[in-house]
Every structure is written in structure tokens, then in C-alpha cells.
Amino acid sequence: MYYEQDFLKKFKKYERQTEDRIALGIEQNRKGWGEFTVVGENGIPVEGAKISVCQTSHEFKYGCNLFMLDELETEEKNRLYKEYVKEIANMVTLPFYWNATEPEEGKTRYAKDSPKMYRRPAIDLCMEFCEENGIEPREHGLAYPYFFPKWLHNAPEKEIKKHYEKRCKEISERYADKINCIEVVNEMFWPKDRLFKFYSDKDFVEWCFKMADRYFPYNKLAINESIKVWEDGKMKVAYFEMIRNLINNGTRVDSVGLHYHMFFKEENAIKDTAKYYDPQNLWDTMDWYARLGRPLQISEVTIPAYSEHPESEKLQAELLRRVCRIWFAHPAVEQIIYWNLVDGYAHGARPGDMTKGENVYYGGLLRFDMTPKPAFYVFKNLFEKEWHTEECTFTDSDGYALFKGFYGDYTVKVEFGGKVSEHNIKLSKELFNKYKIQL
Secondary structure: OOOHHHHHHHHHHHHHHHHHHHHHHHHHHEEEEEEEEEEEEOOOOOOOOOOEEEEEEEEOOEEOOOOOOOOOOOHHHHHHHHHHHHHHHOEEEOOHHHHHHOOOOOEEOOOOOOOOOOOOOOOHHHHHHHHHOEEEEEEEEOOOOHOOOOHHOOOOHHHHHHHHHHHHHHHHHHOOOOOOEEEEEOOOOOHHHHHHHHHOOOOOOHHHHHHHHHHHOOOOEEEEEEEHOOOOOOHHHHHHHHHHHHHHHOOOOOOEEEEEEEEOOOOHHHHHHHHOHHHHHHHHHHHHHHHHOOEEEEEEEEEEOOOOOHHHHHHHHHHHHHHHHHHHOOOEEEEEEEEOOOOOOOOOOOOOOOOOOHHHHHHOOOOOOOEEOOHHHHHHHHHHHHHOOEEEOOOOOEEEEEEEEEOOEEEEEEOOOEEEEEEEEEEEOOOOOEEEEEO
């Protein structure tokens, strides 16, 4: 077990500066003013009307992946999984990996009744869950070298491009009007021996974005990359330069994805991860990529606990709380997506085998038995309690009232003279946020 006093040293060193920037950033970047004018049936302003506002959702996106939807071994686990997702998500990532959506040439797995594949629920099943629960789906991985379909290995470039365009067309026809964010490429900086020849082409990323722009002209197009983007070094510069060159060449890149998987061995955790948890590095890295003029997506987050020991789980929760507050305060960040919700079902291991693959990190927000860990409540409470607005105000002699709240959707109740009316409004960075209410 790694020790809290050592691991949180960087946070404590910069605590005053960090807390100051967080408080200022949240007030400036995540909240805004809403204005009401209340009038009677005759159009005359109503003084003394009571206005109660209650936030029901966030404009900021947060959630997890949906890779275990109806994939667990019992109906009760599947039921709990859905309930917990609904508790902590207004956005979920869907598994559009090419080798999962088209494992055999021409045989796609989009339909709800598609053959089962572990950690790869059928996309239509995921879409149904999202639509029923008001959760925004996020597409993950139009092009991803690590999950390239075997039937296209070593195929000529012309053949690969033909099938890739067909893939874009099929996904667009089925989902372009249902999914706002399309992640075009993911993890393009694999070592050369892990790449297929086609993916080594320096123009490949640009070509993928041009193709995506053709088939998803009204969707947000995102790029995504691994944990190394938080390091000062070649990777950080290379990713920045790749995106800047794409933009300068007229390629549409709408959002920049940054992974945050802390997949480091426990015995080396303090040494290997100190720089990633360093608040100064977190601020500097986000400032660095914000220079591109595009929103940032904290797209894949894993904070390990390494065991079910209470102190380890407590530290996981505290680290998650600290990094989320920094990300939420930064003006460029538009989403935080935690990765695996449940321990024991991560990549590279059999379900429940905590000795192999990514299971060894115990990085979920729930234990294998589906009981919530402290980190689950931290993530949930940040968005439901700490970053939540409920307020009561009264109109003045001009029928005017003002409130400040987190950007998102609200229910509004207006009471005056025995009359009560209820309304739904949106408080947004993109709107004037002025509402006229007639009693």
C-alpha cells in the first residue's frame, strides 16, 4: 500500500495556490447569472414573487464508459450497473472499436441482438439505454491501431481506405443524428513495432479527419491520446504539433482528448506518478493544450486503489477529488469521463481475476461485488452537491430577480398571491439567460 502523506505531498505543497485558482476558476468558468422578469396577466411587473430554482443537470459533461452494459454475470449485477451509471453520468463512452463493430468483413455488430462480445455491448443496446435515461453518448475510436480488425491486417492502403470510408458512412447513417461527439482517432503514438504499415503514414490522421468531416459535418470531431500527453517531453510536444498542423492545414479538429490512466505498478507509484498528480503540472499541461484554441476532454480516467484495503480506497477517492476539482476549474475543459465503473472487468483479464491485465489496479468506482467505493461517492457528490445550485430569490419593484448558478438545466417555481407556476430553463455559457415569466 502506498502512503497518503507521501503521495499527497505535491498537492499540499501548492495547496494555497491550487485552492485559490480552483475557487476563481469555478466561479468564472462554470457559473453564470440568470435573470427573471415576472409580470402579471396585464403585463405589469410583479413585486415580491418568490422564485425557487433547482438544478437538474450540468452543461459540463461527466460520466464513465458503458462497456459492461448487460455484460455482467447476473441480472442483479446488470441492474445495479445501470442504476449506478445513471447516478454518476450525463455522458457515457460507447465502444465503437472497429474489430468489435465489424469482427468479420461485412458482418457488423451494431444491432441490439448482435452476438455477445466481452466489454463490447452492441451499440444499439447502448443507444437505447442512453435515450431512455437522458444520457449523452460519446463515440470512441473510429480509427484506433490497437483494435484494428484482423481481416484487414497487412491489406493494401487503397483497400483499407475503402473499408474505412464504408465504416464512416455506416456509422453516420445510423448514429450521426444521435451522437454529438465523434472521436476520430485514438492513441496514434504507439511504438512503431505496434503499428500497421498504414498507420505509420504521417498523413493518416489528417486523412481520417477529412473523411470524418465528410460523413459527420454537423458533429463535433475529437482527437484522443494517452497519459504521456501530461509529461514534459517529446510526446507532449508531438501531440501539440500534430494538432496544430492539422488545424493550420484546414482540418477540422473540434476537441482535444487527454487520457489520464494511472497504470503504474504499486511499488513504483510514488516515484512514477508524482508528476501526473502535481497540480502545477496539471495546470501547465492544460494551459499548454488550451493554446490550440480547442476545448479539452479528460477522456479516460483511472485512479488506482491497488486493493480493497480501506486506506487505499480512501486515497483513491482523495486523489480523484483533487484532480477533478482542478480539471473542472480550468476554462478549456468540457468533460471528465471516468473509465471502468466496476473493478474486475477491465481490459486484459478474465472477469474477477484481479491478478492480471488492468484489473490489478483496482481502478473502478465500484468493487467487484458492486458495492460503491469512496471514490464513487466523491465523483457523484462533486456534481450533485458541491457543484449544484438551489436558490430562492424574490422579484423587486420592476418584477426583476437575479440568481447565480452552475451552467445546466433548472426547474423554476414561481409563487405569488396563491398562484404557482413551474418552468424549465437552461443556464448556459452560450445563452443570454434572460427569462420573462407571466403569472
